[in-house]
Amino acid sequence: MILYHAKQNGQIKALESKEDCSWIAIKPPISNEELEQFSIAHNIPLDFLTDSLDLDERSRYEREDEANLILFNTPILNQKDTGSEAIYVTVPIGVIINDDYVVTIAPQDNYVLNMFYENRVKNFDPKNKEKFVLQLFEQNVYYYLECLKRLNLKRNIIEEELYDSSKNSELKQLLRIEKSLVYFVNSLSSNELLKLKMKRTDLLKINGDEQLLDLFEDIIIDNGQALEMANVHTNILNGTMDFYSSIISNNLNVFIQRLTLVTIILMVPTLVASFYGMNVPLPFEKSKWSFLFIIVISIIISMFLAWFFRRKRLF
Numbered sequence: 001m002i003l004y005h006a007k008q009n010g011q012i013k014a015l016e017s018k019e020d021c022s023w024i025a026i027k028p029p030i031s032n033e034e035l036e037q038f039s040i041a042h043n044i045p046l047d048f049l050t051d052s053l054d055l056d057e058r059s060r061y062e063r064e065d066e067a068n069l070i071l072f073n074t075p076i077l078n079q080k081d082t083g084s085e086a087i088y089v090t091v092p093i094g095v096i097i098n099d100d101y102v103v104t105i106a107p108q109d110n111y112v113l114n115m116f117y118e119n120r121v122k123n124f125d126p127k128n129k130e131k132f133v134l135q136l137f138e139q140n141v142y143y144y145l146e147c148l149k150r151l152n153l154k155r156n157i158i159e160e161e162l163y164d165s166s167k168n169s170e171l172k173q174l175l176r177i178e179k180s181l182v183y184f185v186n187s188l189s190s191n192e193l194l195k196l197k198m199k200r201t202d203l204l205k206i207n208g209d210e211q212l213l214d215l216f217e218d219i220i221i222d223n224g225q226a227l228e229m230a231n232v233h234t235n236i237l238n239g240t241m242d243f244y245s246s247i248i249s250n251n252l253n254v255f256i257q258r259l260t261l262v263t264i265i266l267m268v269p270t271l272v273a274s275f276y277g278m279n280v281p282l283p284f285e286k287s288k289w290s291f292l293f294i295i296v297i298s299i300i301i302s303m304f305l306a307w308f309f310r311r312k313r314l315f
Contacts, residue, residue, distance in 0.1 A: 001027045002038060007125050012116065018042075018101075023126035025113065026105040043067075044096055044103065052094025052105040059092075059190035061203055068203065070095040070133060072194055073187035074112045074140050075147050078180075084172065086179035087154075088147055090187040093140075095133055102129050104136075112140045130204040130212055137195065137219045144188060144226045151177050152233055155240070162244060174241060181234045188227040195220050265305050269298035 004021035005012050015021050026038070026049070039046040048069045051057050062069045073090040091110060096103040104113060115121050121139060126132050155177050158170050198204065199216060206212040272294055 001030060002034070003027065005126060007127065012119050012124070012126070022101050023132070024101055024103045025117070026103065028106075028108060042098075042103070044098070048094065048096050049105055052092055053107045055091055055107055057092045059187070059194040061194060061198060066098055068097045070097070070194075070198070070203075072137070072140065072191050074110050075144060075184065075187070076108060076110050085176065086183060087151065087176050088180040088183060090183045093136070095136060097129050097133070102126055102132055111143050112136060115139050130206050130209075133204060134212060134215050134219060138215070138222075140191075141219060141222045141226055144184065145222070145229070148184065148226065148229050148233060151180055155233070155237060159240060171244070174237065178234070178237050178241070181230055181237065184230040185227065185234060188223060188230055192220070192223050192227060195223060261309050265302050265309075268301045268305065272298045272301070
């Protein structure tokens with residue numbers, strides 16, 4: 001799906017053709033034939049388009065002829081909502097800049113581009129290509145921070161539940177959060193390298209614009225903060241997982257120990273009864289109180305063993 005946009009009367013409007021447009025958005029679904037036709041019609045390298053649809057593509061920028069490709073990763077909710085998959089994954093957003101307009105392309109619908117489609121970004125004008133790219137970076141970092149807060153809140157709730165129980169479902173939720181954080185750390189790291197390289201090479205040609213340069217520096221700082229938050233949450237979660245693994249292992253050891261002690265205590269009556277079940281002469285075997293004697297002796301020995309283990313704090 002190829003959509004043409006321009007700003008009219010302070011709002012982003014969808015146009016029927018590319019005339020007078022300043023922003024072309026390519027949204028899924030789209031076929032390879034459509035990509036090839038678009039590449040030829042707009043003189044854009046085909047690999048710029050296909051690379052932007054590759055879910056495994058890393059953040060980078062590339063120059064070819066009159067077009068520049070900027071590729072960065074953004075978080076989305078995982079469509080595979082299963083017990084073992086990550087809650088969030090990251091997908092690439094491709095931004096292609098030429099002399100006439102900006103082209104955005106992504107393999108899936110995402111929050112960042114929807115913010116611009118729905119006119120929820122202040123002072124957004126796609127004609128200002130440099131500021132458009134910086135606003136994309138800015139909204140992307142804000143969304144990373146929001147997702148990190150959600151994951152951290154979910155982790156705290158699960159930890160509270162784990163204090164009372166150690167269910168497999170809750171541990172699986174922690175594993176899903178951990179996988180999400182791994183995606184975030186890798187994507188934020190590559191995004192940060194991309195922005196630093198863009199600033200060093202002045203890809204957007206904004207070194208003479210102090211306002212845009214300050215905005216770019218703020219975005220880089222915010223991205224670094226998001227990366228640090230992701231690393232901190234990852235370390236905390238790893239410690240939490242290790243802590244609960246130790247608790248579960250310790251509880252299992254305690255349970256096995258108590259079960260062993262109970263087995264030893266219950267073994268005494270069985271041992272006494274086994275002796276008196278033998279066909280050999282034994283004390284009190286002719287007495288009418290022999291059965292009661294066996295029961296009393298078994299109970300006394302069992303109680304003594306229980307008291308002894310209790311005194312040694314084995315129970």
